[in-house]
Structure formats: structure tokens, C-alpha cells
Amino acid sequence: MDGTFPIGARAVDSDVTFLAIDPSTDAKIEPAFAVSSEEDVAEACKLAEAAFDTFRETDPETRAKFLETIADEIEAIHEPLVARAIQESGLPRPRLEGERGRTTGQLRLFAKHLRAGTWASVIIDEAQPDRKPAPRADLRQRRIAVGPVAVFGASNFPLAFSVAGGDTASALAAGCPVVVKGHPAHPGTSVMVGKAIQAAVAKCGLPEGVFSLVQGPANELGAALVKDARIKAVGFTGSRGGGLALVALAAARAEPIPVYAEMSSVNPVILFPAALAARGEALGKAYVGSLTMGSGQFCTNPGIVVAVDGPDLDTFVEAAAAALGEAAPQVMLTPGIHASYDKGVAALAGHDAVETLARGTEAEGANRGRAALFSTTGKAFVADPALSHEVFGAASIIVRCADLAEVRQVLEQVEGQLTITLQIDEGDYADAATLVPVLERKAGRILANGWPTGVEVAPAMVHGGPFPATSDPRTTSVGTAAIERFLRPVCYQDLPDALLPKAVKHDNPLGLPRTEG
């Protein structure tokens, strides 16, 4: 691997470089990677703009084959890619093997979606020349790509939410050229995937500006990308502060643009009485499994458990505390993420109204995250909004409520969420039904008798939700519906067939499904 990064068809080098850090040892890892300059950002955006009109009008089949070629190119480097991602993220091999599969599976799912054609949302309202009192014009609607998209790779999914992750796959599927700002924690992984996409662009004979990658440790680089007038939308997964900074930058542009930022979520789990009575112990163990997976570094991590207090909740708490007490510390993604986790845990541990129930085992070594389990009362939780803020990592708080009304108060208190989980048995359905309207207001996904971590990549998935889970609750960043973020409708009124794009021509040459008005 060399230290260059792909801008269009070129491999760009620089005298200014940075190194990745192996979080398991804090050691720097070779090779040094070129730091992108603001000129590189401008060049990537210029090429993206130049590619836009050609790329967005490629047939769906061409883009489907392109996405499949990217998947093939990534599969071809599977072993070195996974090895590098392990070094740069500290995540274990099975997790990264799975994530590689999810990444290529996602690209292929978008290829299938492109071929199905529903994404173009073609609506034809035929002319009604004889309509009284006035004739109706011929109206034809389709959706086109919004323009070049900036994508910010996430630290916690170096493959599936990074350079060729969901945001890139959905933007390319829509016909938008993409400029990725790689996450500085995994530059080698980013460059390998970036070059795989670059190779796919060349193999498919597409304009070079369809894809570029810029990277470096400074936030200013990402800011320059968002401020570039040629960028028309932004996809981001990361911290609340980072997401909000990008939203502010995008809103302050001469031409404001949408930012689809997935930020922070504590994913409440509600334990209902019948479920608790039937399987409190098993639930306690399963909860700790979901909480500690990947050192808790999931935005879907169950950070809050809410239940009515009583002996059945005690059973759950005892089982959870015992399981968590045996949880081995795991390497966290970066020294910064580890430090911020320790700070968040210390703040909870030092809170007057919070009891520390258990900590995971201690271990030697850099950046090890020690799991933490806390409890508080419904009253204390409602009194202090800070208790409902995300601590990114394997920390969670159990909220003991006096009754169902207090459970409702707690849920009303929490901010917008990616997920809310119900542990319910049949005897709980009546109580749960009264809460459903609250849950719908609060979350993008409501699930029963499962755990929120591990998002299925599927057409019906919603990985989104009200602020601060995301900056725009109308969409999803996972699943085929994610393409909608990067499309906009255009209506063609009375245009002669010769001028109409293929998607809405009278004889429907692309065979796209149509709604007739």
C-alpha cells in the first residue's frame, strides 16, 4: 500500500503526511498517508461537477453494474483490507469480516433496487385536451440526482459506514458523484476501498469525477468540502458536535444544502411486567450481550433500560450485573473515543442520584473500554436531562420507575432516537399499546423482543429518527429507501417526446414502473 489517495483517476501524493494509530497499543502504523489540501478538495469537487450530468443520466443498469463492480473490487482485496481494518480500528476479525460482507451486500442490494425502478417514482398524468372547463396539460414526473454529495466516513464502521458504506452506495445509486472525507482513524482502510471504487469507475467507463477521496486529521478539510458550492448534499455519521457543525456550515452557505447527519441515540429498552416476570434473568443476560458487543460502539447500543420497579426487575438487574461483571474490556476505536467514554462513565458514577451496579473486568493495555452498568429512579431521570445523554461505549443506565405513568414520563423526557425496544409478552399488549404513539413520536424504529444493535440492510429498514438521532427525521441512512435523500422530483409539462428523458418518454424505453394519474 502506498500513501496516496484517489482524486478522480489520479493517485495524489503530498509532502504533508499523517499516520494511523493502532488503538490496541497506541503505536503508529506505517505507511504515512498524504494529507489532502483544500486545493485537492476543490479539484475533487470540480471533477464531480463535471461528471454529474453524464453520470446521473446513465441507465439504471449501468449504475447497477457499477455498484456490483465496486463490490467485486472490494471482495478481491478482502484479506489485506480486513487485516488493515483490524489494525486501525481494534475491532475483532469476525466483526470486520461480517462488516465487509454487509458492505458488498449493501452495494448489491442497491443494484437490485436500481433494476426494480421504483426509486425513479415515475408518475404520468396524460393530457386531457377535452377536460372542461379547462384542458389538462401532459404532466410527467421523475426523480433526478441532486448533485455531487459529500460523505463523511464513520469511525465505528470502517467499512459499512465509511468510504463505500451506505451513504456512498445510496448516493452513487441515485446518480450523484461522491467525494468522501475519510475518517482519520482508518486512513489505510479508506485508501484501499477508495482505490477499489476508483478501479470500478475506470472498468465501467464512467467519468473520473464520479468518485474521489480526501483525508487528513483536521476538521477544516471536511469543512472546506461542505462549503464547496459544487456539493449539493452531505451524509455523515459521528458525534452530535460534528454533525451539528456540518449542519451549521451547510446552512450558512450562499446556497444552503441538506445534511443527513446520524448523531446520537441512547435507544431505550422498555421491560414490561409480564415479560420481566417470565424471563427476567434471560433478558438481563441478553441485554448485556447487546450492550457490550463491539465495546458498545454502536449508535444503536441500548443505553437506557426503563421498567416498573419490583422483584422481577431485581431479578433482571442481578442477572445483568453478574453478566456485566464478567465482561472483558475491549479495545475502543481511538484514544479520543476511549477518553470520552471514561469521562462519561466517571460523570455517571459521580452523580448523586446514580448507583453503580457493576463494572466489567479490568485489563492492561491501551484504550480498553470497561463496561459499566448504572441505575437511577424515574424521578431523578426526569429531573436531570444529562442522564439521558449518550455515553458512546458499553455504558447503560437502568431507570426504575414507580409505575407505568412514570415510564411514560421517562420516555417523554428522552430526545429523538434511532430505536426503541419493547420486551413484551401477551399480558403486556394493553399497556404497550398506550405507549405506541409516544414511541412513534420519538423513534425511527420500534422493535419487540429483540435488541437494537445489528441493523438489517433491507428495503423496509429505517435507520433514522427525530433529532438528535439524526438532523433530518424524514429519511433513513440504511436500506434502499436511503436513495431518496439524494433524489429530487422534476415535472415535465407538455414537453415533446423528443425532449423528454428516457424515464418518462411515451414508449417507456427503460421499462420503469409508472403510476398513471
Ligand SMILES: NC(=O)C1=CN([C@@H]2O[C@H](COP(=O)(O)OP(=O)(O)OC[C@H]3O[C@@H](n4cnc5c(N)ncnc54)[C@H](O)[C@@H]3O)[C@@H](O)[C@H]2O)C=CC1
Ligand atoms: N452515534 C454514533 O453513531 C456515533 C457517535 N460517535 C461519537 O463521536 C465521538 C467522536 O468520534 P468520531 O467518530 O471521531 O466523530 P466526530 O464527529 O468527531 O468525527 C467524524 C468526522 O467528522 C469530522 N468532523 C467532526 N467535527 C467537525 C467539524 N466541526 N467540522 C468539520 N468536520 C468535522 C471529523 O474530521 C471526522 O471526519 C465519539 O466519542 C462518540 O461520542 C462516534 C461514532 C458514531
Ligand SMILES: O=C(O)CCC(=O)C(=O)O
Ligand atoms: O447497529 C448497527 O448495525 C448499525 C449501527 C450504526 O449505524 C452506528 O453505530 O453508527
